[in-house]
Amino acid sequence: AADSKVSYVDVAIIGAGPAGCMALDVLSRYADQGLTVRCFDKRSAKLDNGQADGLNSRTLEIFENLGFIEKVQKEGSPMSEINFWNPDPATGRLTRTAKIPDTIPGLSRFQQTILHQTRVETHLLDDAKLHTKGRFSPERSMLPETLDLDEASANDPDAYPITLTVRHLSEEQSNPSAFKGETNGTRSGLFRSSLLSAAEEEKLYDTEGSAVVETVKAKYLVGCDGAHSWTRRQLGIRMIGDQTNRVWGVLDMVPLTNFPDIRMRCAVHSANSGSVMVIPQPEGLVRLYIQLPIQVKQGEYLDRSQITPESIMSTARKILHPYTLETDHIEWYTGYHIGQRMTESFGRANRIFLAGDACHTHSPKAGQGMNTSMQDTWNLCWKLASVLTGSAKPDLLRTYATEREVVAKTLIDFDTKFSKLFSGKPAAEADVEKDGVDLKEFKDVFATSHYFSAGMSISYGESSVASAQSKQQLAPKLVVGQRFFSAQVVSQASATADQLTTRTPFTGAWRVFVFPGDVSRTAEMERLRKLSAYLDSPESVVSKYTPSSRKRWDIIDVVTIHCAERTAVELYDFPQPSIFHPHKYDSVFVDGPSHYHGDGKAYEAYGISKEEGAIVVVRPDQYVALIAGLGDTDVLDAFFGEFMLPAPDGGYPASKVRTVAPPDWSQVAH
Ligand code: FAD
Known part of the structure; x- marks a missing residue:
């Protein structure tokens, strides 16, 4: 029965x-x-x-x-x-x-x-x-x-x-x-x-x-x-x-x-x-x-x-x-x-x-x-x-x-x-x-x-999540449809050297790796600020697709790897909150020498030009989905728009994130 x-x-x-x-x-x-x-x-x-x-x-x-x-x-x-x-x-x-x-x-x-x-x-x-x-x-x-x-x-x-x-x-x-x-x-x-x-x-x-x-x-x-x-x-x-x-x-x-x-x-x-x-x-x-x-x-x-x-x-x-x-x-x-x-x-x-x-x-x-x-x-x-x-x-x-x-x-x-x-x-x-x-x-x-x-020959064909719109020439060693491989980077926040993939474990999130070049130079930092202004806007892919009940990096996690000298920039020089999350110190890394583990040379490993830079979008399963230029925010919009659904609650406004202002030195008496 x-x-x-x-x-x-x-x-x-x-x-x-x-x-x-x-x-x-x-x-x-x-x-x-x-x-x-x-x-x-x-x-x-x-x-x-x-x-x-x-x-x-x-x-x-x-x-x-x-x-x-x-x-x-x-x-x-x-x-x-x-x-x-x-x-x-x-x-x-x-x-x-x-x-x-x-x-x-x-x-x-x-x-x-x-x-x-x-x-x-x-x-x-x-x-x-x-x-x-x-x-x-x-x-x-x-x-x-x-x-x-x-x-x-x-x-x-x-x-x-x-x-x-x-x-x-x-x-x-x-x-x-x-x-x-x-x-x-x-x-x-x-x-x-x-x-x-x-x-x-x-x-x-x-x-x-x-x-x-x-x-x-x-x-x-x-x-x-x-x-x-x-x-x-x-x-x-x-x-x-x-x-x-x-x-x-x-x-x-x-x-x-x-x-x-x-x-x-x-x-x-x-x-x-x-x-x-x-x-x-x-x-x-x-x-x-x-x-x-x-x-x-x-x-x-x-x-x-x-x-x-x-x-x-x-x-x-x-x-x-x-x-x-x-x-x-x-x-x-x-x-x-x-x-x-x-x-x-x-x-x-x-x-x-x-x-x-x-x-x-x-x-x-x-x-x-x-x-x-x-x-x-x-x-x-x-x-x-x-x-x-x-x-x-x-x-x-x-x-x-x-x-x-x-x-x-x-x-x-x-x-x-x-x-x-x-x-x-x-x-x-x-x-x-x-x-x-x-x-x-x-x-x-x-x-x-x-x-x-070794499992390395897998190369997924063109699809909504392996984009044909990619500018492959910006990162020739990272092939769209193939697995994203690791390179050593140094944390801007702690000076600790680590593998990029170790610092970006599986969480279900997409990774948007931003390679802005030498941000100690005004033009490069300006270019990054422009990208950040887009990411902070309510129309950006991060704001639009992340429900406000989640953390801002839960759906699309933006991770920056610059190649300026680490000591030539401060963490708080980076635009908040989309590039540097004051809550998440693992969002800015340096491609450069470390005290104990040498130099990972990440830009070289990925074939990314230090002048031109690139954005590399990696799927939750670690396959490269899109390679775009730093100014290609319309390409990002089109890419995610093809398969993502906007958060039903209207998305995650950047204004919801607490940011930290630089110290106000005018308050110091001298
Ligand atoms: P399975 O491992 O077969 O698991 C199927 C599961 O489904 C089992 O737990 C079973 O109990 C359950 N199940 C079956 N029918 C039902 C049902 N009707 N209802 C509910 N549950 C059900 N692969 C390698 O990568 N490396 C190797 O070195 C290697 N060596 C191997 C050596 C040998 C001798 C053999 C036989 C295989 C080897 N393989 C190897 C292959 C590997 O074992 C299989 O490819 C792998 O186990 C497949 O995993 P799976 O989860 O698809 O299926």
């Missing part, structure tokens, strides 16, 4: 994997504005081992932006070098043929790091709890049962067009014994693997006797429910792409070996026994990705009993022979076959969205799935929150699919090429044309793909 409890929520999230946890964390920053979110996961507990473990540099930059990078760095293992091992053409002996840095040095401030998916999910969830006093947290043992979208009311911003029913499962039902699957004492991840069909996985959840069904009415829904996505199937959205016949085994273990590079990331191709990728993990563990001597036919599922820790170890030994490989502890193992697929669309009616593995799957070896999944909801959720809190038009949400579909497609193309090169048998030069793999090409693909695998 169903209970008919009905509840209302702004956003429902299905699935608390990396994509769902990121969604919850980003949305948690808007909870103080009344945003309501619920996240349902059918499993009673979160993952406790195995699965993804590679965090790329871009994800780490996002974690810095969210404020918990130090914790991740402290726990994780940074990756420094990749070693390539191949059979010597003359002797067949396994030989180290190249060493390259893990990523291009200087590409990011953060080096790729290994940390288990479960820890990554924990950090995101802890952060979400921190920002909501524990309110935003996944509800586990909750199995969605039906999903209905009333497309007729999808254009009504006040409507709750989504109806979701959710069944409360018991602990037993949502943690079926299959999950605790062990083979000879080693924990198995096969129940989550691509070797299981969606139907087989669903059968694990016995709903018999679970009575309570709740009806949830939602404004938006995000399906983060993984490769077998229930949400996707409810919407009838198809996955398009291929499944290869190659089967891989994965295991995490503490090795005892005479192979010298076991604590390095390695790609090993043997002459006749397949290939292995070695990934060192924290706590003395090492992960092996091994191509198994098993094949599976298109559309068929493998007899999983063929994959055991022993079968994986035995193949690994053959690949590494004559190096030995023993272990007393295997932490976890699984198997998968490679499918490179993506959905024909990323959602429905601008109300339901798919994210993560629910809309793209590929092999895990390139280490991109968890990163891309989190970055999907990183892209989506500030947009969702902006619409729900009334600051942006719903059309903004269309940019989620246009931006992320291209990323998924690029990833799948890369993975197809990479997997083929990794899975193939090394070929003598003459055989490459047939089916062998040119190992030099493999290394070159690895090296040239660094920019991509």
Whole structure:
């Protein structure tokens, strides 16, 4: 008998994997504005081992932006070098043929790091709890049962067009014994693997006797429910792409070996026994990705009993022979076959969205799935929150699919090429044309793909939030549509040197970075005053789009980086309140030398001329949206006007901000 409890929520999230946890964390920053979110996961507990473990540099930059990078760095293992091992053409002996840095040095401030998916999910969830006093947290043992979208009311911003029913499962039902699957004492991840069909996985959840069904009415829904996505199937959205016949085994273990590079990331191709990728993990563990001597036919599922820790170890030994490989502890193992697929669309009616593995799957070896999944909801959720809190038009949400579909497609193309090169048998030069793999090409693909695998190659196309009206030449190294990178600056207020991105963490606000040049010169300071007069006016984008109930920098935060000598100007020389907020000392920075950390040379890093200056508008997710001249206030108006909605209460008048007058020296007797 169903209970008919009905509840209302702004956003429902299905699935608390990396994509769902990121969604919850980003949305948690808007909870103080009344945003309501619920996240349902059918499993009673979160993952406790195995699965993804590679965090790329871009994800780490996002974690810095969210404020918990130090914790991740402290726990994780940074990756420094990749070693390539191949059979010597003359002797067949396994030989180290190249060493390259893990990523291009200087590409990011953060080096790729290994940390288990479960820890990554924990950090995101802890952060979400921190920002909501524990309110935003996944509800586990909750199995969605039906999903209905009333497309007729999808254009009504006040409507709750989504109806979701959710069944409360018991602990037993949502943690079926299959999950605790062990083979000879080693924990198995096969129940989550691509070797299981969606139907087989669903059968694990016995709903018999679970009575309570709740009806949830939602404004938006995000399906983060993984490769077998229930949400996707409810919407009838198809996955398009291929499944290869190659089967891989994965295991995490503490090795005892005479192979010298076991604590390095390695790609090993043997002459006749397949290939292995070695990934060192924290706590003395090492992960092996091994191509198994098993094949599976298109559309068929493998007899999983063929994959055991022993079968994986035995193949690994053959690949590494004559190096030995023993272990007393295997932490976890699984198997998968490679499918490179993506959905024909990323959602429905601008109300339901798919994210993560629910809309793209590929092999895990390139280490991109968890990163891309989190970055999907990183892209989506500030947009969702902006619409729900009334600051942006719903059309903004269309940019989620246009931006992320291209990323998924690029990833799948890369993975197809990479997997083929990794899975193939090394070929003598003459055989490459047939089916062998040119190992030099493999290394070159690895090296040239660094920019991509670090997450740095994302370049969102022109849209309302990546403006074609930009004057790209004013900041040639900051590309519109690409991520805003950090440079060191010095606080005008405290003389402390810091990274610009550290000083501008994620708050949901847009950042308007103003580069006014050398403001110790009259003309430059005058130009800045003119900009400030516009920003202080009731018509400015800051005044118009910020509700008076919020802080003046909550929606659009103006941050100035000048390049005058720090001691040649005083904080109170800067116009108030739009350039220097007397309440917010982190609004004026210097590009110049610091006492302890050298000179960041920010103007040079961004390619900004000290004479001409620039305005760089950066989205809440840290992508460059617009580059304009210091006098281009009409461009700012047009840019924000395209997707923002004026504050219903008339906006935030600059006059509401308390300013500080300079000292009145005439009062001093002499
Ligand atoms: P998932 O992690 O699959 O999470 C989905 C969540 O939804 C789960 O919590 C599940 O319980 C829940 N759920 C599912 N169905 C329902 C339902 N009907 N109702 C309610 N809840 C539901 N990626 C990397 O970036 N780097 C790596 O190094 C890497 N290594 C990998 C190694 C292995 C062995 C594997 C298997 C994958 C690896 N990946 C890696 C890929 C990565 O694990 C996935 O891409 C990532 O987990 C996808 O995140 P997600 O949140 O989209 O989905």
